[in-house]
Amino acid sequence: MAVPRTSLRGFLAQAKSSLRNAIDSSQKVTLVIGNESADLDSMSCSILYAYVRSLSPPKNAFTPLYVPITNIPAADIQLRPEYLAVFKHANIDSGHLITLDDLPPLSDIQNKLAPENTRWILVDHNALQGQLGKIYSSRVAGVIDHHDDEGKVPEDTSNEPRIIEKSGSCTSLIANYCRPKWETSSLSALSSGAAHAQGDSLSDDVAVVKRWDAAVAQLGLASILIDTANLKDDNKTTEHDRKAVEYLEAKIMLCPQLSTSFDRTSFYTEIDAAKREIGGLKLQDILRKDYKQWDQGGLKLGISSVVKHIDFLQNKAGDETDTQSASGAFLETLKKFAKDRELDMYTLMTTSTSSKGNFQREILLLAFNDNAVSAAKAFAASSKDELGLEDWHGSNSLTDTNRGDSEWLKIWWQRQVQHSRKRVAPLLREAMT
Numbered sequence: 132m133a134v135p136r137t138s139l140r141g142f143l144a145q146a147k148s149s150l151r152n153a154i155d156s157s158q159k160v161t162l163v164i165g166n167e168s169a170d171l172d173s174m175s176c177s178i179l180y181a182y183v184r185s186l187s188p189p190k191n192a193f194t195p196l197y198v199p200i201t202n203i204p205a206a207d208i209q210l211r212p213e214y215l216a217v218f219k220h221a222n223i224d225s226g227h228l229i230t231l232d233d234l235p236p237l238s239d240i241q242n243k244l245a246p247e248n249t250r251w252i253l254v255d256h257n258a259l260q261g262q263l264g265k266i267y268s269s270r271v272a273g274v275i276d277h278h279d280d281e282g283k284v285p286e287d288t289s290n291e292p293r294i295i296e297k298s299g300s301c302t303s304l305i306a307n308y309c310r311p312k313w314e315t316s317s318l319s320a321l322s323s324g325a326a327h328a329q330g331d332s333l334s335d336d337v338a339v340v341k342r343w344d345a346a347v348a349q350l351g352l353a354s355i356l357i358d359t360a361n362l363k364d365d366n367k368t369t370e371h372d373r374k375a376v377e378y379l380e381a382k383i384m385l386c387p388q389l390s391t392s393f394d395r396t397s398f399y400t401e402i403d404a405a406k407r408e409i410g411g412l413k414l415q416d417i418l419r420k421d422y423k424q425w426d427q428g429g430l431k432l433g434i435s436s437v438v439k440h441i442d443f444l445q446n447k448a449g450d451e452t453d454t455q456s457a458s459g460a461f462l463e464t465l466k467k468f469a470k471d472r473e474l475d476m477y478t479l480m481t482t483s484t485s486s487k488g489n490f491q492r493e494i495l496l497l498a499f500n501d502n503a504v505s506a507a508k509a510f511a512a513s514s515k516d517e518l519g520l521e522d523w524h525g526s527n528s529l530t531d532t533n534r535g536d537s538e539w540l541k542i543w544w545q546r547q548v549q550h551s552r553k554r555v556a557p558l559l560r561e562a563m564t
């Protein structure tokens with residue numbers, strides 16, 4: 132049975148209490164989870180899928196309600212100012228989001244949330260990582276993603292999708308997949324409103340459903356626009372993205388309160404500006420804001436993506452220390468970040484705009500032991516051409532170091548700027564095997 136139509140706010144409250152109930156009284160639960168970087172795309176994928184799917188669950192669904200999980204602790208929401216910018220439009224606030232804090236503590240999760248009582252749908256990734264992966268991988272029942280297929284999700288996913296396709300934003304794949312069900316449900320909500328209501332209350336009912344839909348549509352649209360630079364980045368934008376944007380924008384325009392005022396470009400500009408507003412964060416928070424980690428070939432790799440160039444980050448480190456040079460403080464923060472996570476290899480990828488207005492990328496690679504140093508060197512050799520790696524010379528004393536085989540630091544410009552972490556991570560992992 133479908134969940135009654137409600138606002139996004141109402142839905143998230145209901146999902147949160149249903150998850151609590153599943154934990155407290157050992158009930159079944161279906162979780163929709165995005166990747167551990169928890170960028171805008173991952174967050175909106177899980178919410179959009181869970182919201183629409185719960186309106187119209189498939190026959191024999193494990194549970195009628197789908198619970199969207201954002202794969203970070205609640206405290207980390209504050210590292211993502213772009214979330215808050217989007218929440219305003221979606222008429223929700225941070226407290227509505229369902230995060231790792233709403234799951235039992237990892238040390239005890241197996242007992243409180245028995246694997247056999249769970250089904251997991253992966254969005255914006257296709258292999259459940261970390262402790263959750265160790266316990267619940269065999270319970271993954273479906274996937275929609277736009278990363279390389281790691282082959283972990285079974286080929287036959289029965290009544291849940293198994294869609295792994297190239298697209299700028301995974302939210303586009305979700306929106307296009309959900310579209311038929313969303314439309315059917317909106318139409319029936321609108322016509323049942325029409326059947327039962329009279330006069331003013333009829334148009335009220337209709338307006339309410341349109342407003343709810345428009346709020347959810349804005350949540351999805353924000354991610355697609357951020358991931359494709361408002362559909363202007365030809366290296367990333369695909370037909371899936373264009374189709375989804377057209378659909379979601381039309382849904383927003385159906386809402387009388389928005390139809391005259393909504394402008395896609397200013398909406399994009401507002402969210403993008405919020406995303407770049409990281410000056411108030413501490414360097415180590417900037418490093419964990421968009422972070423992913425993998426185990427490969429007995430080594431642990433971590434990659435941080437940052438929307439400012441290395442010189443900015445060094446200056447930040449300099450501002451945060453009284454006793455050290457900026458470059459010294461910067462390196463120490465990187466090493467501490469890696470050490471806290473017991474990494475063998477740590478990579479920092481930056482994006483920024485040059486003084487001439489060109490989009491640019493840097494890669495910084497640190498390796499901390501023999502095996503990691505060999506893997507790092509293998510990566511440097513095998514990926515040089517594809518990524519356009521070119522020696523980096525920054526503004527001050529940060530330079531490549533090579534302490535024998537036990538530690539290695541290398542910084543490049545990545546001239547083939549079309550390749551994001553989506554490509555760099557597999558290249559690094561390949562070099563680690």
Ligand SMILES: [Mn+2]
Binds near residue numbers: 172173255277300301
């Ligand atoms: Mn994504």
